[in-house]
Amino acid sequence: MTTASLKQMGLWAKQAAFAMAKASASQKNEALSALADQLNQAEEKILEANEHDKQLARSAKLSEALIDRLSLTGRISALAADVRQVVSLSDPIGEEFERATLDNGLHVCKRRTPIGVLGVIYESRPNVTIDVAALTIKTGNCAILRGGSETLQTNQALLSLIQNALQSADLPINAIQMVPTADREQVKSLLKLHESIDLIIPRGGAQLHQFCRENSTIPVITGGIGICHLFVDESADQQRALEVIYNAKTQRPSVCNALDTLLVHTSIAETFIPKVVERLQQGFVKFRVDQKTWQLFQGSGHTLDGISRAEEKDWDTEWLSLILGIRIVENLDEAIQHIRNHSTGHSDGILTQHQDHAEQFLQEIDSAALYVNASTRFTDGAQLGLGAEVAVSTQKIHARGPMGLKELTTYKWIIQGNYHIRS
Amino acid sequence: MTTASLKQMGLWAKQAAFAMAKASASQKNEALSALADQLNQAEEKILEANEHDKQLARSAKLSEALIDRLSLTGRISALAADVRQVVSLSDPIGEEFERATLDNGLHVCKRRTPIGVLGVIYESRPNVTIDVAALTIKTGNCAILRGGSETLQTNQALLSLIQNALQSADLPINAIQMVPTADREQVKSLLKLHESIDLIIPRGGAQLHQFCRENSTIPVITGGIGICHLFVDESADQQRALEVIYNAKTQRPSVCNALDTLLVHTSIAETFIPKVVERLQQGFVKFRVDQKTWQLFQGSGHTLDGISRAEEKDWDTEWLSLILGIRIVENLDEAIQHIRNHSTGHSDGILTQHQDHAEQFLQEIDSAALYVNASTRFTDGAQLGLGAEVAVSTQKIHARGPMGLKELTTYKWIIQGNYHIRS
Numbered sequence: 146m147t148t149a150s151l152k153q154m155g156l157w158a159k160q161a162a163f164a165m166a167k168a169s170a171s172q173k174n175e176a177l178s179a180l181a182d183q184l185n186q187a188e189e190k191i192l193e194a195n196e197h198d199k200q201l202a203r204s205a206k207l208s209e210a211l212i213d214r215l216s217l218t219g220r221i222s223a224l225a226a227d228v229r230q231v232v233s234l235s236d237p238i239g240e241e242f243e244r245a246t247l248d249n250g251l252h253v254c255k256r257r258t259p260i261g262v263l264g265v266i267y268e269s270r271p272n273v274t275i276d277v278a279a280l281t282i283k284t285g286n287c288a289i290l291r292g293g294s295e296t297l298q299t300n301q302a303l304l305s306l307i308q309n310a311l312q313s314a315d316l317p318i319n320a321i322q323m324v325p326t327a328d329r330e331q332v333k334s335l336l337k338l339h340e341s342i343d344l345i346i347p348r349g350g351a352q353l354h355q356f357c358r359e360n361s362t363i364p365v366i367t368g369g370i371g372i373c374h375l376f377v378d379e380s381a382d383q384q385r386a387l388e389v390i391y392n393a394k395t396q397r398p399s400v401c402n403a404l405d406t407l408l409v410h411t412s413i414a415e416t417f418i419p420k421v422v423e424r425l426q427q428g429f430v431k432f433r434v435d436q437k438t439w440q441l442f443q444g445s446g447h448t449l450d451g452i453s454r455a456e457e458k459d460w461d462t463e464w465l466s467l468i469l470g471i472r473i474v475e476n477l478d479e480a481i482q483h484i485r486n487h488s489t490g491h492s493d494g495i496l497t498q499h500q501d502h503a504e505q506f507l508q509e510i511d512s513a514a515l516y517v518n519a520s521t522r523f524t525d526g527a528q529l530g531l532g533a534e535v536a537v538s539t540q541k542i543h544a545r546g547p548m549g550l551k552e553l554t555t556y557k558w559i560i561q562g563n564y565h566i567r568s
Numbered sequence: 569m570t571t572a573s574l575k576q577m578g579l580w581a582k583q584a585a586f587a588m589a590k591a592s593a594s595q596k597n598e599a600l601s602a603l604a605d606q607l608n609q610a611e612e613k614i615l616e617a618n619e620h621d622k623q624l625a626r627s628a629k630l631s632e633a634l635i636d637r638l639s640l641t642g643r644i645s646a647l648a649a650d651v652r653q654v655v656s657l658s659d660p661i662g663e664e665f666e667r668a669t670l671d672n673g674l675h676v677c678k679r680r681t682p683i684g685v686l687g688v689i690y691e692s693r694p695n696v697t698i699d700v701a702a703l704t705i706k707t708g709n710c711a712i713l714r715g716g717s718e719t720l721q722t723n724q725a726l727l728s729l730i731q732n733a734l735q736s737a738d739l740p741i742n743a744i745q746m747v748p749t750a751d752r753e754q755v756k757s758l759l760k761l762h763e764s765i766d767l768i769i770p771r772g773g774a775q776l777h778q779f780c781r782e783n784s785t786i787p788v789i790t791g792g793i794g795i796c797h798l799f800v801d802e803s804a805d806q807q808r809a810l811e812v813i814y815n816a817k818t819q820r821p822s823v824c825n826a827l828d829t830l831l832v833h834t835s836i837a838e839t840f841i842p843k844v845v846e847r848l849q850q851g852f853v854k855f856r857v858d859q860k861t862w863q864l865f866q867g868s869g870h871t872l873d874g875i876s877r878a879e880e881k882d883w884d885t886e887w888l889s890l891i892l893g894i895r896i897v898e899n900l901d902e903a904i905q906h907i908r909n910h911s912t913g914h915s916d917g918i919l920t921q922h923q924d925h926a927e928q929f930l931q932e933i934d935s936a937a938l939y940v941n942a943s944t945r946f947t948d949g950a951q952l953g954l955g956a957e958v959a960v961s962t963q964k965i966h967a968r969g970p971m972g973l974k975e976l977t978t979y980k981w982i983i984q985g986n987y988h989i990r991s
Contacts, residue, residue: 364966386987511681512980513980523990543787561942
């Protein structure tokens with residue numbers, strides 16, 4: 146695929162964006178319902194393409210974990226159900242807000258519109274193809290998708306269903322297009338199509354986000370990397386705190402909102418930390434602890450199995466696995482300082498009974514999601530009431546934290562007058 | 569100045585951002601009032617530095633127009649008044665919105681916070697230094713400024729007033745810093761400080777915006793380039809339309825929201841276009857017209873003085889001067905198509921008595937500001953009720969159109985529970 150044909154895809158998308166922007170809610174829902182139906186009907190065909198990808202992956206000796214990530218076996222009806230869930234959400238497009246009549250009589254408002262053309266770059270999971278297409282269509286946007294090289298066949302099969310569904314609702318098939326090769330140079334070219342793409346959404350690891358940030362001339366939503374902290378204040382309800390920590394670390398350790406580092410107030414460290422270790426060992430967690438915690442365990446009679454000394458770089462590591470850093474801090478200020486130095490600005494929390502400590506924490510930590518007495522695992526569009534999620538942003542502009550339908554929109558200023566002139 | 573010291577400035581700014589984020593509205597206003605006072609008191613000293621810059625500019629044989637742009641003579645009390653105006657605006661920081669209690673009892677809201685550290689890159693006008701500093705302080709942000717090379721002395725003098733004012737209100741002086749050289753390589757380094765700068769705001773011409781977009785690893789607000797259109801529908805009140813066109817073209821032709829191209833419905837072209845030419849010639853406007861308009865004038869007895877044939881590239885030119893493109897279109901659809909092809913998405917309008925034509929125009933044109941029966945000159949933060957303006961965005965994410973105080977903020981998600989865990 147040449148850069149010229151990539152440009153052509155951009156122009157087609159931009160053209161399709163005009164039709165998508167004026168599509169009615171029911172027309173967009175019609176396309177989504179058709180897509181859900183087709184997913185159910187074409188299950189066999191999708192799984193055939195998916196099997197092809199899995200065989201190639203096996204010949205290429207990819208890990209079983211990776212092959213599992215790209216497998217759609219047993220997952221298609223859930224995908225269709227997700228699309229139907231998007232149908233049930235309300236359409237944000239066309240909403241008017243901040244309406245005002247100015248002193249000179251001009252009527253001003255903002256009207257919510259699609260962003261236009263999204264460039265979505267993702268890795269192995271082919272379910273992203275459907276998730277992103279559904280949210281894109283619902284919000285009247287267009288998308289150029291670039292999935293992982295391991296799922297080319299599966300993605301092609303899914304794309305043809307998406308385009309059929311668009312067509313059946315009289316919407317332009319070019320609303321959702323896919324870069325048909327997995328060449329990294331093509332990604333670079335995609336990242337420079339600022340004349341036709343309005344926003345890049347990478348879905349993948351830190352390396353992908355960095356690659357996009359460094360090569361894109363289009364705004365990029367970076368996020369999805371979470372070094373998450375909980376600080377246990379001296380006043381916390383320790384018994385219940387244990388369960389929050391257990392949940393935040395073990396409920397799904399491989400995701401970005403899982404706990405990475407536990408900070409414990411020094412005055413409760415000696416009694417509380419051994420309880421943490423005991424509880425979390427039931428979930429097979431291993432620990433990287435600071436010097437003070439290490440000393441606390443030396444000669445305490447506690448087993449040191451699964452406990453090791455943390456190195457400085459460990460505080461800057463997103464574990465994505467059953468490892469937890471533990472550090473003792475003198476007070477709330479030291480906890481705040483540690484989080485400022487090491488957080489990726491994703492999800493951080495405090496466990497405390499002191500409202501003023503909670504307030505200081507909320508005021509002085511600058512992360513996308515801040516928790517008081519709750520697990521960090523709630524940073525998720527569905528959990529926080531958005532109904533759907535396209536990404537979790539940890540940058541500061543446009544949207545922060547979970548991004549749902551509204552975060553895939555922008556607005557126009559509409560100014561209506563009576564032949565008004567500026568004096 | 570080395571890249572290492574630029575990095576150091578970034579770290580200082582990031583540090584200062586924590587103090588700025590928790591400063592109270594009255595503390596920030598105290599700094600702004602002190603700044604306004606100091607501007608009044610230090611007028612002589614500022615003008616001395618400004619005179620130095622102007623002399624250098626004269627020796628470098630810069631144009632008188634440019635030297636006028638960098639001059640502060642007679643402009644300082646207006647600058648101080650602008651700062652006092654910012655004091656009078658309400659502080660958006662800390663506002664909580666989208667508050668909800670979820671089914672599981674979690675209390676969720678978004679709390680408005682500063683973005684953090686802004687990188688503002690601008691050209692000759694030194695008043696931008698004060699304007700940007702005032703809006704930055706008011707919103708609890710920090711900024712690293714990089715002004716034009718022609719105004720180094722003036723900007724240094726202004727910076728020292730700003731930092732004095734910060735200090736007098738017990739705010740960190742590193743909240744507003746300035747890159748002390750005008751080396752373009754330094755701008756490149758600044759654009760890659762994504763570890764400490766959250767947003768780049770370029771204020772200048774198309775070339776500066778392009779340079780930022782191509783070199784930045786930080787989100788950039790692009791905008792400020794306006795190829796603006798008015799379409800005169802067959803139903804428009806022609807007499808009043810003339811005055812709107814006159815205003816949009818001549819009231820301040822050098823700015824981005826001035827009219828560039830007039831599209832006229834074919835059924836009124838023969839009578840209306842000669843009136844437009846006659847009225848706008850009173851404002852010394854010259855015309856670039858399409859083939860049909862040209863034919864209309866041939867042999868009509870009208871003078872052809874100041875009227876020439878448009879070349880294709882003229883429709884893609886932001887005139888910034890007393891030139892107006894005129895084109896006859898068959899109907900609203902052709903007008904919409906022309907605007908889609910040539911607009912920069914800044915400000916476009918329709919003059920019509922048909923509400924359904926207005927609605928189609930509003931629906932089908934995707935620009936930051938859309939007008940019905942009003943001059944495009946209203947696209948301006950002060951005119952549209954924002955009280956102040958840091959930039960006019962023509963990109964789609966974060967903010968679109970005039971950006972005021974609220975557009976210099978982001979939000980945190982605040983989630984408060986009772987030791988909630990995710991099931």
